[in-house]
Amino acid sequence: MALYIKAVLEYDGTRYLGFQIQSHGPTIQGEVELALYKLTGQRVRIKAAGRTDAGVHSEGQVIAFRVEWKHPLEDLHRALNALLPKDIAVKELSLAPDGFHPRFSAVSREYRYTILNTPWPSPLRGRFAYHFPGALDLEAMKEATSYLIGEHDFASFGSPTKGENTVRRVYRADWRRDGDFLHFEIEANAFLKRMVRLMVGTLLRVGQGKIPPEEVKAILEARDISLSGPAVPACGLCLVRVNYPEGGGN
């Protein structure tokens, strides 16, 4: 009997072309499906909450898959971690609830974008951050961020997936300083492609005093992607968590 499994993945996306399988290089999906094949001999297809882009990291990507497995789930969890490359790990693994779909059951996603705001780059502290050496006006960035909260047409901040509109609901978005790091934390019902990176790129222009905070409101209302950004690099972006309704898979 096939089991229906839900798992949470942590990964360092640096050397991957993104989540979704590609023919021309390594992907998270490809590595996980390969580990499942090595372990079970079955060609398992996994579904994910979101297709993170090349270079983007995860603390909380959620996947689901069906697999024939007769041993304890703990053994499946341990064996997958033993077979996966060091930059991908299964954090949690359990039976998925009936009807669970990692993408369609999700009610919100949380992302974090991290900036290392120091004069010099740091190989040990900066792997999962974007190094920005210049001065930044955090209060101005926070003010600008407030315009992004709520339900809006975010056409200025990303491209829709085929067949979708560009309206999204941002539940919360703010900046937090932690020593030399600045973290942009955002939760929304769903995200457009490159949405967080275009937002952060725009907010950095505010932080540098190149545009006033209210300009972000004008950019949002213009629904013109040429006005936002530039998108900041993928290395600072992390999918933190995917939320599901009570009893619906969490």
Added chain:
Amino acid sequence: MALYIKAVLEYDGTRYLGFQIQSHGPTIQGEVELALYKLTGQRVRIKAAGRTDAGVHSEGQVIAFRVEWKHPLEDLHRALNALLPKDIAVKELSLAPDGFHPRFSAVSREYRYTILNTPWPSPLRGRFAYHFPGALDLEAMKEATSYLIGEHDFASFGSPTKGENTVRRVYRADWRRDGDFLHFEIEANAFLKRMVRLMVGTLLRVGQGKIPPEEVKAILEARDISLSGPAVPACGLCLVRVNYPEGGGN
């Protein structure tokens, strides 16, 4: 006129064969000398406080070199960081005091070995740590560590460099817990090759209850390298700082 420069290097040693230049792969020394050559056209030879092994990281490696440079030192610093690979950075750069030698002027070195003590590996938190999932008795490890402090013949814990004896003076050594991480912090006048990794490997045997804490004293006194270890992996080791006498280059 050639300037005599002292610099502090931070690096992620993961993809390097170690500090010292090698013909068969990338090294820290090789990358820094290449950056200096690209910048100045001069074949600069750098000297270092210590030759970190393959895969070992640094927050405080100290180097010195002579270079012809007519611009502000700040420009040399910035240009080197722009030319170096992302996993190597110059943290500090200044004129070296007269007679300064990064290795021979040093009075002590500090290393840290980091263990990630969680059931599952963590790609985001574990890059600079050794993942050890089992239970560890930290109090027993601390007791065993106390036997390593002071001046001893550490022949059981490392190999001497050619022409040196195996007596070293350990000024301090202890374990510190920080959430899921265990840090072994040690300062000594100098270290034998693989000394920290053999110590930690031995102390982990104590932490697992395989040998009692006093056994570490017996291993030390036996002066027999076959009794210690096994050496833990390089990925958890970091050269934290090199100390110099007041006015002698710090």
